[in-house]
């Protein structure tokens with residue numbers, strides 16, 4: 001990150017909310033479930049499917065976790081009743097992991113039961129490394145009862161290939177991504193190429209063992225290497241899917257679909273859009289630079 005980029009990122013907390021909202025607009029479907037469903041409908045017209053995420057992390061009150069649970073259940077109802085091609089992505093901290101793991105598990109099981117009733121699928125997002133063990137333990141317990149649940153592993157973490165090996169017998173369904181959280185060097189690769197190589201090794205190990213993979217990246221290098229892998233292993237389109245975030249490199253998304261691959265777009269919606277947006281903007285200083293420009297050129 002250049003000094004300018006670092007400066008931009010450190011100034012983010014001072015940027016007025018309205019400006020963050022303006023620049024973050026392409027990355028968020030909107031405040032409401034209706035907004036989320038409308039965004040997926042638009043993507044469906046482009047040949048994509050969705051995974052819907054109710055924005056919110058690190059809640060502190062039980063009532064908030066129950067409200068998230070209910071909104072997710074409503075989301076599953078509407079996905080089915082309106083014929084939307086989407087599943088849901090959940091974050092355990094939004095469902096109470098840091099308040100009380102048992103509360104979290106109760107909430108997740110309510111969502112899972114509804115997903116079964118609605119013939120849908122639930123992906124558990126992976127959060128920072130303090131939650132990895134608990135997330136994978138809960139995932140294993142859920143798999144004793146449910147098949148319609150998948151998890152996420154991050155290629156920046158040194159442990160991830162071992163995690164895959166320990167999950168292979170479950171015919172695990174994994175979204176592989178680089179990982180968004182800043183982690184210490186003892187547990188995480190810091191070199192960009194190592195993170196990429198580990199990503200490809202993870203995808204390969206899963207595909208070779210007949211595990212469905214969500215290849216979640218906008219890194220063209222990784223998309224190309226995944227294409228090669230898919231060709232080499234002779235896989236049909238049902239064995240994997242590419243996954244991207246709403247608003248990020250839509251041109252790449254269209255190329256992947258045009259090349260005949262399945263593609264799922266992560267569609268965040270909800271009132272907690274501001275926290276999500278500032279996190280995304282901090283990740284990508286080039287975009288944060290646009291926030292600054294918008295701030296200095298805006299007419300107040």
Ligand code: FAD
Nearest residue numbers: 125126152177178179180216217218219243244245266284
């Ligand atoms: P990068 O090299 O970071 O990006 C490649 C290019 O894509 C960049 O040059 C830039 O042009 C563009 N780009 C990438 N990200 C952004 C952005 N946010 N805004 C604007 N442009 C961008 N991480 C987790 O830790 N846990 C999860 O559960 C998780 N789920 C994810 C689900 C999906 C569908 C996707 C696509 C990502 C998810 N991530 C998750 C985030 C992921 O770990 C990476 O942080 C993120 O995808 C950036 O890595 P990249 O592979 O796209 O490569």
